Amino acid sequence: MLPRILSLRKITLCLTLLVLVSWRSQATHIVGGELDLQHVAGSRYRISLNLYFDAIKGNPGALDNDLTVSLFEKSSNRRMQDVVLPLTGNSFVTYSNVACTVPSLSTRRLVYSRLLELPAGTYTSPAGYYAAVERCCRNNGISNIQDPGDSGQAFYLEFPAVVRNGQAFINSTPQIFPPLSDYACRGELFYYDFGGQDADQDSLVYELATPLNGHSTPGLPKPATAAPAPYTPILWQAGQNVLNQIPGNPALTIGRQTGRLQVLPTRLGLFVFGIKCSEYRRGIKIGEVRRDFQLQVLNCPRNTTPSMSVLVSGKGQPYRPGLDTLRLTPGSNRCITLRFTDPDPTTTLSLTLNPVNYTGVLPTLTLLKGMVRTPGAPDTLVSRLCFPECINTRGQVFVLDVVVADDGCSLPKRDTVRIAFTSVPDPNFNPVISTTAGPTLPLRARPGDLISFALTGTDPDKDPVTLEMRGRGFSAAAFGAQLAQTPTSTETRGVFTWRVECPAVNKPIFEFEFTAAATPCNERQATSLVVPIQIDYSNTEPQLTTSLPPDSAGRPPVIRRRLGEVYEATLTGVDPDLNPLVLTAAGRSFELAAVGMRFTSRNGPGRATALFRWDPTCEAVQLNSLEVTFRLQETTCLPLPQTRTVRFEVMPPEAPPFLPPNIFTPNGDALNAWFTLPNLPPDFCASRLATIKIFSRWGTEVYSTADRTFKWDGGGLPAGVYFYLIDYTDKRFKGTVTIAR
Structure with missing residues (x-):
């Protein structure tokens, strides 16, 4: 021993x-x-x-x-x-x-x-x-x-x-x-x-x-x-x-x-x-x-190659590689017996499978490894090799190498038996799919609607079933459609949900293809059905009425007002589809409130009203031409907004021509005895009177005032020509005035 x-x-x-x-x-x-x-x-x-x-x-x-x-x-x-x-x-x-x-x-x-x-x-x-x-x-x-x-x-x-x-x-x-x-x-x-x-x-x-x-x-x-x-x-x-x-x-x-x-x-x-x-x-x-x-x-101790034989049920002799072909048919015995041994003592043998000309599910072995010729161990090991019931060679001859290897040094010795076989699988039926969508198709939906229905996938052969969803010509996930599924022991149940959003209105009908798929022996079997969903959507243009003046020759109308003159206009929007309406007003590159404008709106489904009010300010004068766009916007998938654009201008105050006198006579007869400027241009926002100054012919300042109602009696100066300088914050007037006595 x-x-x-x-x-x-x-x-x-x-x-x-x-x-x-x-x-x-x-x-x-x-x-x-x-x-x-x-x-x-x-x-x-x-x-x-x-x-x-x-x-x-x-x-x-x-x-x-x-x-x-x-x-x-x-x-x-x-x-x-x-x-x-x-x-x-x-x-x-x-x-x-x-x-x-x-x-x-x-x-x-x-x-x-x-x-x-x-x-x-x-x-x-x-x-x-x-x-x-x-x-x-x-x-x-x-x-x-x-x-x-x-x-x-x-x-x-x-x-x-x-x-x-x-x-x-x-x-x-x-x-x-x-x-x-x-x-x-x-x-x-x-x-x-x-x-x-x-x-x-x-x-x-x-x-x-x-x-x-x-x-x-x-x-x-x-x-x-x-x-x-x-x-x-x-x-x-x-x-x-x-x-x-x-x-x-x-x-x-x-x-x-x-x-x-x-x-x-x-x-x-x-x-x-x-x-x-x-x-x-x-x-x-x-x-x-x-x-x-x-x-x-x-130099290594001699290592003998292990040997293996293949026994087929009902055959009187072992399988002969190169001569015999296993033919596996529905209902037949799909298992063969492998007997392998090694004359060397205490040898561990292992079995491996190598498909030569095909891929897919391999046969199963009841014994993968074992030791021979040790105390209590057999001289010959036996393993059962069983081919899957569903493997299908489709008339071809598949070749499988069964390899037994020892644990010898430096490398294992091997014996290989090449098994040729054909296989016709047991009948396997396609899965079945059903849905609660219908019975009338296509389903109809509007934007905002939630579409939901159930699907059920079953397989007559009890193979596990997976439910799949795809859009024909579109990505179902991109439009937010979802399919949740729950497998049970006998079937797979799914729930389809889709909240229809605005992007869907650009495609009149969506065909969702649902598939129940099974993969017996890694070969896909599938059954599909299609659920079409039609998107119903229409939109009538809303109507905007207003007291604003109409366009003139395709150009925005111009509204002119002076400081202190208030302008008001009303706007009304109506939508026959009862879509929510919103009226807005926006200045081009300015804020309405900064120039004395105010827009107050009341918005709602199918109707919106607004009041526009303008009380001109000096800020409006600085910006000169003010362009305001009024917009009626509906909340819907393909909105048809209505707009009106109006220009607003501030007019300067009316004033007579500025013609200052050029002579006065402070000679005691009370006639034309004062130099005054009653027709000075009025103050207007940033244009305001600063000073009035009078100079002698030698440039000496002889009089100065900031009072536009001044009266100058000549200050006892001798007769002659004098010069005046009138400064505003944005302009200047020059001239002469003569004192005659």
């Missing part, structure tokens, strides 16, 4: 690994790595170096806190910039199967990263650019290259100009993933997915490439900056080359489209290898990424 804790197979594996690997000398650190350039926004990019570090034999002193990447123009090797990349990440690379971990193999992933700018005015070369980081040295124990401990590494990528044909050209380099932490077993097929992804959905092509050595050396392991290309490749050992990097039968290959690595190694050792991933856009290569890595080949 084998021990429960550790099987003989795992004991043998551990002993083999402990004694197998012996390094010729202390290793340095580099396992491999690659550069990565990702667009962030605008001209900003993030450049990163993923460096894989030997966590077992690597020299801790070689773990750098930063590395420098250099960017060059491809056509000229002109250095564009050097960027110091700080260490931003340090983590272990995990095994595909943690149970296969060996103490001699552990890898760290070191990430050096920083944002940088690639300005559109600088990175314009049609030939593109490249980036490089140089670092030494590789592991001493590498088997397939010459002088591995003295060999450096040049991490390298190419990227296009950021401008093409005058337009921004955005590109992120392919991201190759994941890194490799597994080992390979001599004499057993090893495979690994190095396939990547591209943020721009460019086409990716993979090929093997000779790793680059570059210019770094043990004497200068970390150059301050990378030298420009070309970078010296590593030197292969005799018998090795780019197509025979890891010797095997077959040797190492990579899927050109998939990035899948595959090798059946025939020699033990530690082997470095390189791959190149090129990206194409519209058939033109725009960039590439290189990754160097290494794979350790060990």
Whole structure:
């Protein structure tokens, strides 16, 4: 009886690994790595170096806190910039199967990263650019290259100009993933997915490439900056080359489209290898990424491939792949029996399903995983695989791979049975939908009305039903229509509500399509009905009557008044549709109250009245021509407003012509003895009398007053000509007056 804790197979594996690997000398650190350039926004990019570090034999002193990447123009090797990349990440690379971990193999992933700018005015070369980081040295124990401990590494990528044909050209380099932490077993097929992804959905092509050595050396392991290309490749050992990097039968290959690595190694050792991933856009290569890595080949305990057979009910022999086809019909047994086993002791087996030429619901398995050949466990595991009743191949032959895999190291062994089948589903009927709208259609509504009715969706096959709503030629949600639904065990009930608002009057009829949908086996089945809703809306133009004067020759009438003269007008609006009416008055670039105007209205449904009153003020004089618009506005969806515009002007006061006397005779005969100005222009708002002054012929002021009723007797001055100056706040009068004695 084998021990429960550790099987003989795992004991043998551990002993083999402990004694197998012996390094010729202390290793340095580099396992491999690659550069990565990702667009962030605008001209900003993030450049990163993923460096894989030997966590077992690597020299801790070689773990750098930063590395420098250099960017060059491809056509000229002109250095564009050097960027110091700080260490931003340090983590272990995990095994595909943690149970296969060996103490001699552990890898760290070191990430050096920083944002940088690639300005559109600088990175314009049609030939593109490249980036490089140089670092030494590789592991001493590498088997397939010459002088591995003295060999450096040049991490390298190419990227296009950021401008093409005058337009921004955005590109992120392919991201190759994941890194490799597994080992390979001599004499057993090893495979690994190095396939990547591209943020721009460019086409990716993979090929093997000779790793680059570059210019770094043990004497200068970390150059301050990378030298420009070309970078010296590593030197292969005799018998090795780019197509025979890891010797095997077959040797190492990579899927050109998939990035899948595959090798059946025939020699033990530690082997470095390189791959190149090129990206194409519209058939033109725009960039590439290189990754160097290494794979350790060990002697492993023999692991036997598990086996599986498929039993079909009513058949006397197991299912024969490539010869038999399962035919699933309504009412037939849709389950088959899977029997799987493994001759190796204490093996855990697992089942997976992989549809080859179809998508959709997968069959179910009663057992996904189990252990064989342990105390108390069976030698053979049994699982029932049952196809869904509703799957429909529509006359085609669907192909399903059933895969059983063990937990062997370094990679699981698999047995695959490919099952071909056709399936006709059990009958499944469309759902049914009904509504309380009607029975007379279309429904009729006016703006402001609330439309509401119920909907019910059911399915004869008891499939879950969802109610859906859409507008034919319009967005139901944009017009505020809503459908709330509540599913129950037997049906789905919905309530449609729509408060009809004014935007709806522009479309005479709305067709709402309601659908009851079910998705048995992810295949949509639906039934629809249409509820039309007609919008009833009409509007008669309201009428405005007023005592304001009518327009004159198509121009607004002019109302003139003097200060102190009050003007009043009445306005009346009537609407036959009884829509709410509002009368308003607004001055053009002035407030009514500031110029002595007042507008008082009484508004209501179907009728509105107003009184306009104007008591002119000096402010109205300053503004000169006053334009007032009177508006009758109805509250409805498509209003038809009525307006009247009137101009108001303030007239100056009437006054006789100003003709001042030019002579007076203060000679004692009481005739024409005074100089007076009885016909002075009257004061008018901002035009007001300020002073009256009289001057001698030599400019000497002889009299001054601000009283418009003054009388000047000459003040005893000698006869002669004198000058007067009359100042108003906005004008001036000059003249002469003669004193005759």
